[in-house]
Amino acid sequence: MDGILNVLKPPGMTSFDVVAYLRGILKIKKIGHTGTLDPGAAGVLPICIGKATKAIEYLTDKDKVYRAELLLGVSTDTQDSYGKVIREQEVKASHDEIEKVIKSFEGDYSQLPPMYSAIKMNGKKLYELARSGIEVERSPRNVKIYFVNILSIRGSRVVFDVGCSKGTYIRTLCSDIGDRLGCGGHMAFLVRMRSGSFDIENALTLEQIKEMAREGTLEKMLTGIDVAFQDYDKVCLNEKDKIRFLNGGFVSLGRYGEYILAQKIRVYSNEGTFLALGETVLDRNGQLSLKIDKLFT
Structure with missing residues (x-):
């Protein structure tokens, strides 16, 4: 399971309590919350699961x-x-x-x-x-x-x-x-x-999450990791550039549109699979190129 779960935290639990509870239910170690909510407070607490835990630092910055x-x-x-x-x-x-x-x-x-x-x-x-x-x-x-x-x-x-x-x-x-x-x-x-983009109207209670996990239907409620970067521009790489990019190489951006130096970009395959967060840099020839900032595959 890789993605972000919109949890409705109940009053009386710390954010860490919620993480520990979900870790026990889902039997997954890689889980983390995206910003502490007071123990006495209730409401939206996005929880990152699996590879989505790499995006926690970006989600904590949201309004x-x-x-x-x-x-x-x-x-x-x-x-x-x-x-x-x-x-x-x-x-x-x-x-x-x-x-x-x-x-x-x-x-x-x-x-x-x-x-x-x-x-x-x-x-x-x-x-x-x-x-x-x-x-x-x-x-x-x-x-x-x-x-x-x-x-x-x-x-x-x-x-x-x-x-x-x-x-x-x-x-x-x-x-x-x-x-x-x-x-x-x-x-x-x-x-x-x-x-951020997570609203209380779509948040799941811990009881609902437990029932969905038992039924095997919880995964469909996960939000894609790329929602953490929805404010960034996106680029879809062709197969050749995708392979080069995923192997740590620089990909020239000339054919993909207009970008600026030091810009963060959502990177997808031509099939629409989210691959990574990229960053624009200058290659050895002084051309604006794309390199991996954080990989999510």
Whole structure:
């Protein structure tokens, strides 16, 4: 089995728990997830199987869409509902003020990573230090909020959808919104609706995956590895160039179209089989050519 499985992670499991569960069901060692989702959160978790594990680094870079509930007036040490309440304040902001502040986060956003995160510092994960009562200085990270669509504001509870770049912590966003409103706040729940091209509408529960694996029908639910590179241009090599390319040789791109230097390209056979991710280089004669960047056959 080689491909990407769109998994609906349930709350209460870590991303690693999901990988371990699937490894046991499928009896396949080469499995990995494409970006950590908080244990308390649910939603889309693309899982790479077999040769698709080579594409994990490319899938973790994809943009995400989440649905979150923000509870204003209550701050916790983890910035979500699983932490200890550290402050409670009255929510005085009006609906219009809440909406205005939330929308102000759209665009470039300098975000300080939370202590309760898997980011490593000096060989230790931040959440390990936090659990020991240690707080260390962190550097802000530049992320991007593409949109925030507010779905409802009921009292101190706000539900919204947010599209963001990789590395964005939605619970930190919730906490920052609360701080800017002067009342604090935390993330009450989180659902990842989309990760790259993988959508929650097509995600499979662990129970469905287990049943399909038992019936032998799971393989047809796998997405092709090349979906990880769908934003790149593609080239289909003739048989002679395919053999040369797969043996590590340079293939002249002159007959295949216009490309630029240092460009990543999806490489297929003439029959449409995805072969590799290629990269454009200059050969010894100064001609723009194609070489293997990462092989998937």
